[in-house]
Amino acid sequence: MADQINVAVLGTGKVGRLVCDLLAGSGDYAVTAVDVDAAQAKAAVSLPDGSPLANARAAVADLRDAGALAEVVRGQRYVVSCAPYHCNTTIAEVARAAGVHYLDLTEDVATTKAIMRLAADADTAFIPQSGLAPGYISIVASALAREFDPLEAVKMRVGALPIYPHNRLKYNITWSTDGLINEYGNPCEAIVDGRPVMLPPLGGHEVFCLDGEEYEAFNTSGGLGTLAESWHGRVRNLDYKTIRYPGHRDIMALLMQDLKLNEDRETLKRILDRAVPHTTQDVVVVFVSAFGMRDGVYTQKAHARKIYNGDHFGRHWGAIQITTASGVCAVLDLHAHGQLAPRGFIRQEDIPYDRFIANRFGQVYA
Secondary structure, three states: OOOOEEEEEEOOOOOHHHHHHHHHHHOOEEEEEEEOOHHHHHHHOEOOOOOEOOOEEEEEOOOOOHHHHHHHHOOOOEEEEOOOHHHHHHHHHHHHHHOOEEEEOOOOHHHHHHHHHHHOOOOOEEEOOOEOOOEHHHHHHHHHHOOOOOEEEEEEEEEEEEOOOOOOOOOOEOOOHHHHHHHHHOOEEEEEOOEEEEEOOOOOOEEEEEOOEEEEEEEOOOOOOOHHHHOOOOOOEEEEEEEEOOOHHHHHHHHHHHOOHHHOHHHHHHHHHHHOOEOOOEEEEEEEEEEEEEOOEEEEEEEEEEEEOEEEOOEEEOHHHHHHHHHHHHHHHHHHOOOOOOOEEOOHHHOOHHHHHHOOOHHHHO
């Protein structure tokens, strides 16, 4: 790529800021960091010593205002939405009208279905769910699934866990409180006995060990991405669960179900934001297992990863920031290099694992 490619990063919070650093730092992308908060947008294009980040500039826009978004999107080749999920449909509509490729990180099922409709007959690419889960988890699951004929079951488990929790929840907030509540409170897609179903959130509780550490896992919404639709008729059982330390699920079920705070999410958000500390000292745990026939033998194969927080570009980043930002940057980079379909709706499960893991940004997962 002789010339820099223009990319607008919308939302410069925990993940958006690292996306700006990764893309601009590669030297191949000219980044416009966009946020409703001017100071936050400026911080996203500044180095730790306050000097400007090369290949980057800041812009201010209300991410819910289609007119303002059209101004900042003009002249861009890509839009990466790191905004709250409820902004994404508007952003995707603006991207389509402007003829700009679109990526996001959303786990929200309804938002993804709306973007899928927008992508129909589009001249540009729409690649939602390009993060960790959904995102990388679907890429891995697809790679494992292709080794079986027939494929019986796939279990997908992911968690961003604090390394030093010090409360009864055994949890610190590592990303968006809104996103956390959304995935804990919405119905969960799955395939059970060959049929697409919706399972209750916080259900399906299980306990397992990985590297001698005990974890629990339970149903949460959005982590399957589009796999339930893509794999209907191909797999007998498919589900996604979030990993936590044992005991967390019971307390959240008390709050959200027994005390009915899932019906009053603003109150629940205020409680969590006030009482549960944020941290960047975390670890992302990925565990995917597939079951089926290989060479006439019933077989299980698993993929496990632990990815820790660390320092990049002179700053400390949480593991969930590193994995999510690297995931979306890898997918964008693959598309920019002509390694993905040029237009239309691109599912995570259609992205080749070998290409993703060999990508300069995807190597975080290696």
